[in-house]
Amino acid sequence: MNVIRSHLKDLDYSVVQQCMHCGLCLPTCPTYDATKLERNSPRGRIALMRAIADGRLEPTKAFADEMYFCLGCLACMTACPAGVNYAELFEHARAEAEQSGTLNSTKRNFIRAFTLRWLFMDLSRLKLAGRALRLYQQLGLQTLVRRSGILKLLPKRLRELEAMTPTVQDRFSSELISPVTPAVGAGKYRVAVLTGCAQDLIFSDVNRDTVEVLARNGCEVVTPPEQACCGSLHAHNGEWELAQQLARKNIERFPPEQFDAIITNAAGCGSHLKHYAHLLEGDPVYGKRAELWDTKVKDINEWLAQIGVQPPPTDGQPPQTVTYHEACHLCHGQKIIAQPRQVLGAVPNLKLVELPESTWCCGSAGIYNLVQPEMANELLERKLKYIKSTNAEVVATGNPGCLLQIINGAKRAGLKLRVVHPVTLLAEAYRNE
Amino acid sequence: MAPLRSEQISSVLKLANETKTPIVTRGSGTGLSGGSLPSPDCIVLCTIKMDKILELDRENLTMLVQPGVTTLQVADAASSAGLFYPPDPGSMKISTIGGNVAENSGGLRGLKYGVTRNYVMGMEVVLPGGEVLWTGNKCVKDVAGYSLKDLFIGSEGTLGVITKVLLRLIPKPQAKKTMVASFAQMDRAAEAVSAIIAAQIIPCTLEFLDRMTIHCVEAYAKIGLPLDCEALLLMETDGHPAAVAEEAAEMERICRDKGCLELRVAKDDAEAAKLASARRAAFSALARVSPTTILEDATVPRSELAKMIRFVEAVAKKYNLKIGTFGHMGDGNLHPTFLTDERDKEETHRVEEAFKEIFDEAIRLGGTITGEHGVGLAKKSFLPKFAGDAQMRVMRELRRALDPRAILNPGKMFD
Numbered sequence: 001m002n003v004i005r006s007h008l009k010d011l012d013y014s015v016v017q018q019c020m021h022c023g024l025c026l027p028t029c030p031t032y033d034a035t036k037l038e039r040n041s042p043r044g045r046i047a048l049m050r051a052i053a054d055g056r057l058e059p060t061k062a063f064a065d066e067m068y069f070c071l072g073c074l075a076c077m078t079a080c081p082a083g084v085n086y087a088e089l090f091e092h093a094r095a096e097a098e099q100s101g102t103l104n105s106t107k108r109n110f111i112r113a114f115t116l117r118w119l120f121m122d123l124s125r126l127k128l129a130g131r132a133l134r135l136y137q138q139l140g141l142q143t144l145v146r147r148s149g150i151l152k153l154l155p156k157r158l159r160e161l162e163a164m165t166p167t168v169q170d171r172f173s174s175e176l177i178s179p180v181t182p183a184v185g186a187g188k189y190r191v192a193v194l195t196g197c198a199q200d201l202i203f204s205d206v207n208r209d210t211v212e213v214l215a216r217n218g219c220e221v222v223t224p225p226e227q228a229c230c231g232s233l234h235a236h237n238g239e240w241e242l243a244q245q246l247a248r249k250n251i252e253r254f255p256p257e258q259f260d261a262i263i264t265n266a267a268g269c270g271s272h273l274k275h276y277a278h279l280l281e282g283d284p285v286y287g288k289r290a291e292l293w294d295t296k297v298k299d300i301n302e303w304l305a306q307i308g309v310q311p312p313p314t315d316g317q318p319p320q321t322v323t324y325h326e327a328c329h330l331c332h333g334q335k336i337i338a339q340p341r342q343v344l345g346a347v348p349n350l351k352l353v354e355l356p357e358s359t360w361c362c363g364s365a366g367i368y369n370l371v372q373p374e375m376a377n378e379l380l381e382r383k384l385k386y387i388k389s390t391n392a393e394v395v396a397t398g399n400p401g402c403l404l405q406i407i408n409g410a411k412r413a414g415l416k417l418r419v420v421h422p423v424t425l426l427a428e429a430y431r432n433e
Numbered sequence: 434m435a436p437l438r439s440e441q442i443s444s445v446l447k448l449a450n451e452t453k454t455p456i457v458t459r460g461s462g463t464g465l466s467g468g469s470l471p472s473p474d475c476i477v478l479c480t481i482k483m484d485k486i487l488e489l490d491r492e493n494l495t496m497l498v499q500p501g502v503t504t505l506q507v508a509d510a511a512s513s514a515g516l517f518y519p520p521d522p523g524s525m526k527i528s529t530i531g532g533n534v535a536e537n538s539g540g541l542r543g544l545k546y547g548v549t550r551n552y553v554m555g556m557e558v559v560l561p562g563g564e565v566l567w568t569g570n571k572c573v574k575d576v577a578g579y580s581l582k583d584l585f586i587g588s589e590g591t592l593g594v595i596t597k598v599l600l601r602l603i604p605k606p607q608a609k610k611t612m613v614a615s616f617a618q619m620d621r622a623a624e625a626v627s628a629i630i631a632a633q634i635i636p637c638t639l640e641f642l643d644r645m646t647i648h649c650v651e652a653y654a655k656i657g658l659p660l661d662c663e664a665l666l667l668m669e670t671d672g673h674p675a676a677v678a679e680e681a682a683e684m685e686r687i688c689r690d691k692g693c694l695e696l697r698v699a700k701d702d703a704e705a706a707k708l709a710s711a712r713r714a715a716f717s718a719l720a721r722v723s724p725t726t727i728l729e730d731a732t733v734p735r736s737e738l739a740k741m742i743r744f745v746e747a748v749a750k751k752y753n754l755k756i757g758t759f760g761h762m763g764d765g766n767l768h769p770t771f772l773t774d775e776r777d778k779e780e781t782h783r784v785e786e787a788f789k790e791i792f793d794e795a796i797r798l799g800g801t802i803t804g805e806h807g808v809g810l811a812k813k814s815f816l817p818k819f820a821g822d823a824q825m826r827v828m829r830e831l832r833r834a835l836d837p838r839a840i841l842n843p844g845k846m847f848d
Contacts, residue, residue, distance in 0.1 A: 013776075017724035022717040023463040026527045027503070036435065036481045038462065081653045081717035 007092040007099065007240070008053045016053050018084045019046045025076035030361050030379055031069055039066055042076035042086055049093050064097035069375070071368055072236055073361040074271075074332035087271075087333070088278070091235050098238030116239050120229045121246070123197060127172060130201040134168035160373060164408050166202040173200045173207040174225035181211050181221040188218035189260040189307065194250075194273070196266045197229050199400045206400070209427035210265045210300050216430050217310050219260075224253060230264070232272030235279065236366055247276045248286050256293040265300040265423060267399035268366060271333030273297045299330060300423050301398060305339035309346040312429035317349040322425065323392035324352065325383065325406065326359045327399035340398055343422045347429045353390045357382075362397075364405035380409045387417070396422045435482045439557060439565060439596040442478065446594065446840075447563030449476060455843050456561075458590040460501060460529030464536055465716075465728060466809030468589045472844050478594060480531045486510055487597070493571045495554060496600045500531025504538075507600065516602040519546035519637075522805070523713040531595050537587030539805030541709060544763035545637040545671075548805065550586045557597035558585055561836045569599060584831070589807050590842040592835045609637070609671035610681040611705035614693040615662035619643060619746075622664035623739035625691040626762045629668075630735060632687065634680050638669035639763030640712050645772075646759040649718040654711035656704075659695050666693075666762070667712050669705065712759075716770060719757045723772040727784055731795035732766040732804030744794050745769045752783040766804035792819075808846045816847055 008016070025042040026032050032041035039048065045066060051057035070090060077086050097103060119126050136142055142165075145151065151159055173195040183189075191214060195207045207223075214221045231246035250273075254262050264270040274297045276290040283290070298306070322344060330336045344352050363369055363379030383406065387395055395406055395417060403419055410417040436442050449456050458478045459469035471477050483499035486506065490496070491514060498507060504518075504525035511518040521540035522528055528538070534556065539548045555569025568581040585592055616622040622641055629636065642650060642665045651658045658665065666688070670680040681698070688696055699705040720726045733741045742758065745767065749756040760768040769791060771784045792802050792815050802808075802815045817825055828847065833839075 014724045017775075018720065020717060020720040020726050021462075022720075023461055023524060023527050024714065024717055026461060027505075043462075081650075081714035082720035083653065083718075 006052075007096040008049055009055070011053065011089075011092050013053065015085055015088060016046070016050045018082055019043065019050075020082055021047075022082070024081060025079045028075040028079040030071060030073060030075070031375065034375065034378060040069060042080075042084075045070060045093070046084065046086070046089060049089055052096065059096050059100035059102060061102040064100065064103045067093045067097045068103075069372065071328075071361050071363075071365040071375075073328035073365060075328065075359065075361065078332045078335075078359070087275075091238075091240070094236065094238035095240045096238075112237075116234055116237060116242060120197060120233055121242065123200070123227060123229060126197055126201065130168050130172070133165070134170075137168060157373070161370065163412075164369070166198075166404055168201055169204045171204060173204040173223070176204055176208040177211050177223045179223060179225060181215050181223065183218050183220045184215050186218060187220045189220070190222070190258070191219045191261045191263050191303070192222045192224075192254045192259045194230065194254070194262065194264045194269065195223065195227055196264070196269055196400065197233075198404070199266050200227075203400050203403060203421070206265055206421045206424055209421070209424045210263065212427050212430065213300075213304070213423050214263065217304060217307060219307075222259070228253060230269040230273050231279075232269055233366065235272055244279055244283075247279050247290065248283075251276065251286055251289050251293055256289060256296045259296060261298045261303050262293070262296045263298055263300050263303055265398065265421060267299065267327035267330035267333065267336075268401055270297060270299045271329035274334065299334060299336055299339075299398065301330070301339040301343050302334070302336050304423075304426075305342045309343060309426070311346060312348060312426070313433050314348040316432050317347070317429055318432075319349045319351070320394055320425075321351045321353055321390075321392045322394040322396050323355040323387060323390040324358060324422070325355055325362060325387070325395055325397040325402060327397055327402045328359075328361050328365070330398050331359045340396070340422045343426055344396060347425050350425065353392050355390055355395075356386045362402050362405050364399075364401035366401060369401075369405055376405075380405060384409050384413055384415070388415070394418045394420060394425070396420055396425060398422060434476060435479045437482055439559060442559045442594050442596055443563040443565055445476065445478065446559050446561055449840050450561045450563065450838055453838055453840060456594070456840050457842055458531075458535070458594050460532035461503070461524070461527045463524035463528045464532060464809065465730075465806040466536075466803065466811040468536065468807050468809035468842070468845055469532070470810060472842075480594075480596075481529065483596070489514055490571065491516075494602045494604075495571050496602055498530055498598055498600065500529060500534075500595050500598065502530050504528050504530060504533055511602050512605065514602075515605055517605040518552060518600060518602055520549045520552060521709075521713075523716060525713070530598050530600070534586055534595055534598055535588060535590050536807045537805070539761070539764075539766065541638045541640055541712065541761065543761055543766065543805070544639055545635045550583065552601045553582060553586055553598060554601045555599035556582055556585060556595055558593035558595055560593050561838065561840055565596075566593070571599065587807070589809060589846050591832055591846055592841065594841075606637075606671035608674040608677045609669060609705065610677050611638075611667070611669045611699040611708055612681065612685065612696060613658070613699075613708060614666045614668070614688040614696045615659040616664045616666070616691070616693050617662060619664045619742055620739060621691050621693070622666050623742060623762070625666060625688050625693065626738070627736075628687045628691065629684055630763070632683060634670070634683060636668050636670045636680065636684065636763065638667060638709070640667040640760070641665060641762040642667070642712070642715060642759040643757060645722070645755075645757035646715050646719060646770075649721050649757065650711050650715050652721060653714055653718040654707070656707050656711055658711070659697075662694055667708055669709070715759045716768065719770050719772060722757070723755065723774055725773050725775040726770055727773060727788075728768055728770040728806075729788060729791065730760070730766060730768055730804045730806045731791050731800060731802060732764075733795055733798045733800030735763070735765045737798040737800065738762060738765050738767075741765075741767060741795065741798060741800070745791060748787045748790050752787040754780070754783060754787055761804075764804075765800065810845060813846060
């Protein structure tokens with residue numbers, strides 16, 4: 001395999017050159033909107049990347065910090081008339097930042113090694129950690145610790161992080177879903193479901209709902225109990241080679257030749273999963289299969305809209321007012337905009353109220369809310385303000401990061417708000433039969 | 434530096450003047466002539482954080498704003514008061530009013546409504562010594578002394594720093610109608626435009642796109658533009674509902690008369706807005722084709738437009754260059770855009786030669802080297818030939834009088 005000299009220098013130069021500095025991305029960039037600094041804008045960041053590709057700038061710590069200040073929300077790609085592939089530039093720029101080592105510190109290196117290289121490379125380890133956390137929460141230890149006031153001894157940042165700890169579900173996906181779920185009625189399609197990492201621990205019910213809804217819509221559903229991470233976490237955080245390893249693992253686990261569709265219900269994963277061909281370009285064994293794989297990966301909303309949703313019964317459905325927050329990697333990353341609304345529209349007695357600024361990032365952005373809490377909170381406040389303005393009692397959104405972020409925000413603000421994946425509302429409507 | 438108040442700018446300019454430090458003023462940096470590019474060892478004065486709308490006067494139909502307010506914010510604020518701010522440069526979503534005034538920006542509505550200059554009633558300007566000057570007022574008529582505001586409009590940051598702008602608003606047109614017509618030949622589209630003007634119809638928008646541009650815009654905006662044609666006219670008429678209906682019918686008749694292939698009327702405001710914003714993205718969308726896009730805005734009197742378009746096509750062929758042309762057909766403002774690669778030195782040279790010929794022809798036809806983008810760095814070398822000795826001398830003396838130590842945007846427009 002080729003040794004990568006410099007991610008940005010080795011990148012096809014026309015990708016870097018594609019930006020013609022018109023600035024139409026600026027008003028759509030949440031970080032630029034907050035600071036009004038050119039370097040915090042897509043145009044400014046691309047100029048920095050180009051300077052490195054040209055050899056006019058070294059990948060300094062300031063450069064690396066800038067690349068990690070970017071949310072990676074990809075709103076700029078929707079705005080860009082010139083078709084700049086910012087997603088690709090961004091991943092290579094973060095890889096460049098990692099390669100330069102300017103961000104190295106014992107603590108950061110340890111955290112990265114522990115999470116990216118160990119925990120998320122084998123999901124049985126993640127599940128183990130999840131079980132430990134679940135035990136801690138279910139035995140009442142968390143409540144005890146929180147009440148004891150001992151947390152006050154922690155630095156503010158750690159206290160905030162502790163408060164964000166998600167509640168681990170009673171049962172993981174593999175305990176809720178059988179490896180093969182037959183279609184209800186005549187089976188028309190054979191699909192596989194990716195259960196994800198965070199999704200599996202914290203929102204395994206969304207995975208169960210996904211499988212149920214698929215089965216109700218004529219799909220035989222294959223859900224292997226042992227799965228691998230999709231690698232988006234790695235690709236977005238400068239670990240290009242680990243992302244490649246995980247992509248190969250997934251193609252092995254879900255042979256794309258055997259399925260009509262490979263379903264994901266996490267926008268962030270889907271946005272990455274659809275680009276394995278690019279990730280494995282030139283790979284003699286997996287390159288061609290990755291191309292087929294890319295065509296098979298579908299977001300659950302996208303797939304349901306494509307095959308047509310079986311209408312649930314109209315009787316006995318509770319009235320509900322719902323607003324829809326668009327996960328960045330669904331609307332910007334995958335251009336899936338109408339389909340989730342179609343899924344929500346299929347739920348009887350559901351009134352959809354459009355959310356102002358629905359495509360503006362909520363601040364979750366993968367692990368952004370953990371590493372850039374200030375900016376993430378600013379965006380969360382903004383999102384909550386608009387959610388409140390709709391008077392909806394339910395917020396639907398198609399990504400675990402957004403779900404968690406908005407749940408935490410609502411909890412902190414004392415809002416009575418139900419935050420769910422669109423597919424959950426549809427699953428409930430089927431269950432109301 | 435991103436100042437928040439006029440006084441801060443005044444202090445910076447005073448200091449810069451004493452130390453002879455160059456000052457380059459910028460807003461969002463969306464200009465197309467390089468006017469806001471920093472010069473060596475300069476202070477970049479960015480007015481983007483001065484972004485307040487200070488007053489909306491409904492009795493006098495004016496709006497007082499700070500320079501960092503975006504054009505879109507001005508348009509939206511006017512619209513929500515039932516009023517209208519017509520100038521709409523392509524970058525209006527992010528371009529600032531300060532920049533618009535400094536460059537005297539145009540837009541899609543120039544034909545009927547004019548350009549930024551026609552909507553500036555007054556302004557506050559900080560001079561190089563730090564002195565703060567106010568020129569203009571809310572009076573429709575005012576002939577007291579020279580109209581200094583008109584000197585600062587389009588001065589590209591070479592005479593002072595604009596810190597407040599008093600804008601003129603007009604009543605919002607009650608109705609509008611937007612149409613798209615496609616043609617098998619560019620000439621046919623040009624003839625239709627001439628016939629519309631000859632019929633004494635002044636639509637608010639009369640834009641055209643050539644085949645290359647149509648395809649790029651459609652790839653970006655996906656709004657179902659007809660792809661199998663050589664030219665597309667985007668037409669909009671606005672005003673009293675009766676007049677709009679009559680003008681739209683007449684324009685449609687003329688287009689059909691000139692053999693248009695297809696004519697589509699936007700069904701509602703949303704579709705009309707989509708069509709206009711797709712057109713505004715034309716320049717950036719052309720960047721899809723090649724790594725480097727070089728855009729110009731040679732402008733000719735309307736009567737010479739068809740001739741100029743043919744000339745541009747011939748030049749592109751002569752120098753073997755890929756080109757996309759679009760622009761404001763109604764006001765003679767063309768945007769021939771060469772699609773090239775700056776790494777190819779030989780091709781870049783051919784582009785330069787082609788532009789020289791295009792500018793010479795524009796001047797020969799009684800036109801100008803830049804209709805709305807400004808001189809900046811891009812047109813600097815062409816200005817002396819276009820303006821002539823007398824104009825150059827007066828401009829130099831004016832600049833020296835206002836900026837004796839040459840600190841404001843040095844090296845731009847002319848030396």
